[in-house]
Amino acid sequence: MEEQLKQIFIDCANPDTTIRTQAEANVNNFKASDYPAFLSTCAQILGNPQTADLPRSMAGLVLKNALTCKDSTERSNLYAKWSSVQPEIRQNIKNLTLAAVASPSPAASGPAAQVVAYIAAVELPTGQWQDLIKNLISMLQPQSPDGQKKATLEALGYICEEVDSSGLKPHSNSILTAVCSGISQNQNPEVVYAGCRALFNTLEFIQSNFQRDSERDTIMGILCTAANSPHIRARTAAMECLVQIATLYYRYLPPYMQTLFGLTVNAIKQDEEPMALQSIEFWSTICDEEADCDYDQYDKRESHHFIRGALPHLVPVLNECLTKQEDEPEDDAWTVVSAAATCLSLITATVEDEIIPFVMGFVNQNINSTNWKLMEAATLAFGSILEANKDKLRDIIIQALPVLLSHMSSQQASVRDTTAWTIGRVCQLHGEIATSGIQHLVGGLGNSLNDAPRVASNVCYAIHYLLEQYVEKAQQPTNPVSPYYSALLGQLFNVIAREDGSQSNLRVSAYETITVLISAGADDTLPTLHQAIPHFIASFASALGSGSSEEKIELQTLLCGVSQAIIRRLPPQALQAPVAGTQSPPLIDRFMELFLSIPSSHSKPTPAHEDALLSIACVVTTIEGEFVKYLNHVMPFLLAGLSAAEDTAFCQTAVGLVGDISRAVGKNFAGHEQVVTIFVQNLQNSAINKDVKPAIICAFGDIALAIGADFERYIPTVMNMLRQAGQTTVDPLNDDQVEYLNQLRESICEAFTGLIIGLREGNGNLQVFFPHIEWIVQFITFVWRDPTRSDALNKGLIGMVGDVLSTFGKNTPSIFFPELKAIATECSKMEDADIKQIAMWCLDMLKKYGA
Incomplete structure (x- = not known):
């Protein structure tokens, strides 16, 4: 079998699809025919130094996949299957893979380190393979080859990641000592990197070590030294450990903060991006911890107010980071710029208005700069502190809005993009100020809906939050939205029709903005809404047809949201009238027909099913007892949702709809109590998400x-x-x-x-x-x-x-x-x-x- 498997493993990497597919099928056949022999042969190939790198690497990969997978149920089955193999065969496999960790070939030692960890995940919690940790540590002698040290540290790191911490408690001291030695006693950057990654995975279960001053000092000293390594991977991995320590052991940081401050600030200023990002993340983590101390009255931790103390020195460095934009940035890329902006927002949440003077000096200096990078950086800095005290920001925002609107005509798309986002933040967080200038905002933003997708998407975001300020004032003869309603609706229709609407979430943003526009419209906008309804109906009908599954689901979901807004906004008599300009049945009938057509447009439940049920619930709430005429038509869809115990969202929404319908139709629900039987089955189903059960229990009372x-x-x-x-x-x-x-x-x-x-x-x-x-x-x-x-x-x-x-x-x-x-x-x-x-x-x- 060994020679056959070697060739099959080589074929598994063949670029020819036919050969590769047949090889993968052969692997599965060998595995199914004699599982123990198959695993043993894979271990022999992995551990044989005379075998070429490719089959050794593939053997390790196949062994790993025989021991673990992402699905928890299937993983449990794999664990049980491994445990059923005869002990002597398992021991031989363990010996071979452990020996392969010491191989000078990374093609064997790397996969072997993973296999060892996954076997450990099965056996250590049950008291087996008790000499594993001791054997691995013995492989970390000063004279051991660097490749062996690296693979051994990787194995220890994987073990700490995969094995439940309770199974590692007896070994925590020896693992920690070995890992720290591996970092501090080696010059090879790959060994230091592997040691830092292993240490990262030990941090959660070494609380007792961290409570002891001498051990804590040793760990922090080793990491701070490694964070100054000349090699980027090693120092970045060390900084990742320090970030994790800030999360887990914040209370112990005071003696080290002076060193950490210098280390991180220097890295933010002048190091390569991976290290700068982790250094910013360190301060973002400190913000999270200090905000939690202040927010949670039950949290016994005391805030050390590191952020408050660092403000005068840290914020200028972060402001400077905002100027490091790429000329052509990638959408949603996590860069030093985005990390610094996020950190400024977190600092604002931690110290509130204390940050304002340290940012506004930078903003005032650069907001009108002829250098577009400085202009955008100032705009982004301003947008990042808008969660500060509203009273302190009020006058600043009033002065800033005209300047920001003028930037919407900048030649640089990045400036327009960031400006639209910042205006959106003003509308979201300072709605009262934004509404006072609605005529300028709508005029200044509306024209930019034709801009590049990322700019137009943020413009939708800004208009969305501006309109939200009027939703509660919609049930009036008129309101400040009315003069702009028709034009905005037309502009948003054009956005939806754009060929590039799928980029930067633009089409989704436009539909969501339309939904808010409908909700915010006063009575004098209803004639315009009536004229638009046939367009929505036609779009909905089209979305039920053929097309990409993901696109169809997204479109149906968005149109359900728009439909709900229409149903809530129109008066009851309008819902009972035909669609404008047609002789069709009542509008509410047409909506119900569309909602009930969603299940048949898919082969299996999708998120659109849940939104269809939510839309039906909207109809129930609106017409109440008159819903009885739809009851028989809805029940098959409703019962399908109740029976979909594996789809939590679909099932839970269906349960909620049962309560809505039964309350609305009263005694007319009699004859549909088969839902009670399904409820009982779901409560007895151990696989159903527990969050569904309270809703089911409440629904019993609603039906009664x-x-x-x-x-x-x-x-x-x-x-x-x-x-x-x-x-x-x-x-x-x-x-x-x-x-x-x-x-x-x-x-x-x-x-x-x-x-x-x-x-x-x-x-x-x-x-x-x-x-x-x-x-x-x-x-x-x-x-x-x-x-x-x-x-x-x-x-x-x-x-x-x-x-x-x-x-x-x-x-x-x-x-x-x-x-x-x-x-x-x-x-x-x-x-x-x-x-x-x-x-x-x-x-x-x-x-x-x-x-």
Whole structure:
């Protein structure tokens, strides 16, 4: 098999597609026919120094792919398959791959380092291959060849990246010592680079080492030395470690900040771009950490105010970085310019208006420069600090807007692009100031919608946020948008039709701006909107046809957004009228037809399916009970969404739509309760995303409220689902899990209230709840004792107390009265008026029943 596989591996790299495809098929056939023998042969090829580089490299790649993949489920299957191989065969493979790490050929040692790590990911957590770390460290002797040191450090780095930290705790000290020695005792830059990459992957599980001054000093000293390496890869990797340390160990930085300040500022000023980028990232990370200290009242960390102290020295250096533009920049490229602008924004978020004087001097000096790079840099600097104190910026912005608008006619596209972005930031963050000059802004920006795609896209962004200021003022006879509505709509239609509309997200930006324009239009713009609707309808119908899948999905999604804006903006009578200038059915019928055509335009669920459901929800909200005429047409689409448990967004949106429809059509939802069966199946499906479950539980209550007594036959099943959900537990120290548990419990309270009220008002048999009364009270009292419960949950729990007492009355077992009374008494003392009112009602009932 070995000679055959060697040739097959060579063929796998053949440029001839036919040969390569056949070779890949042969690899899979060998793997399927005798998996252990296949792995053993690959390891023999990888470990054989007499074999050529290409088959050795391919053998390592195939071995790696036999041990891991991106999909977590499939990866677990691969782990299990490896573990099923006989121990002696596995040991032989491990010996061969470990020996290959020491190979002088990088074609073998590099892949072998990865294979070792992926085997370790399977075996170390289960207590196997316990001598691996010791054997690797023994390969890092001072006299070892540099290639061996490099590959060994790579292996240690991969292991630290792939293996759960709990499996490495026993080895953390020896790994750290070996890696630090590998960095500090070598001159070879590739060895230093590999050591820094390995150290980066150890940082999360060496907390105890970092708490000890001497060890921390050693680590920081080694990294600061490596960050001064004459080789760019080595010093950049060292700086990446320092950035990670700023995230993980911010509290320990004060003794080192003087050194780090000099190191980073010098690198930003004069080093190559990779190192300059990491040095800027260091300060951006410091901003994040200090903003978190100030923002999170529960965070026990103390801010060292490094940013405040560095302002006078750091900001001028970042301002200077903004002048280092390329003559023809690539769209979305991450450069020193974009990194510096982002850092200035983060500094602003950290120290607010304290940054203003350090930036505005640079802005005032260069904003009208004849050198376009200085002009653009000043504009970008100004745009980057717009999140500072509004009062402090007000006069500055008022003075700046005319200057910025004049820059929209610059000969340089980069200046126009950055200026449009900056004006957009003004409109987004300082809307009150922007609206005071709407006539100048619309006039100055509208003409630039014909500019290059990246400029026009930012112009759309600016107009979008300018118009957003008027959305809440739309339901008026007229507003300041009205004089520009028709012209803007026409200009945006032209943007959509541009052949280069796919560049720089231009077409998407234009559609989103149209959506906001429709929402912001006052009553006197409705005739113009009516005239435009046939254009939208035709575009939507066209988007249902053939075409690129991604383009079609994007277009359908955007048109759903526009359609929702139209439905919300038009008065109800207009929705019931035909499309303007036609004898077609009512407009709302045409929209529903388009929304329901989206599923048939795709072979599988897409993001457009979710938007179609959201659009239908918009119709439900708008016409309410009249939606019943569409119910039978919608149900197949809705049931498909509910059954798509693997597509979280589609399923969750469908669940929400069930609640909307059932509330809107009431008793007319009877006969469609098959959704209850699907809900139960989804709750029992361990593979479904947990975030869908609270919505499903709430929907039980919505359906019960809608169909009343007809829901009675589902009560035993649903109450069992509530009971199972109520038994969910989480880690009380994990904020995300606690938040989820509160949501789940709130949904149980809401569902129970819906079930009770639905059956009571529908004249159902409330006796069906009596078998569950003990669990209901136990749930209330158990959750009440949880100190992590939310305020919303307090309201839900006291509501359940009221439901129990009003439903069961004197039949409520008196043994529960003391605890229910204690809960109601405590709620009666809360500040929330609704909670107090319900609590007083509960206390009156308890008194009435002799509690």
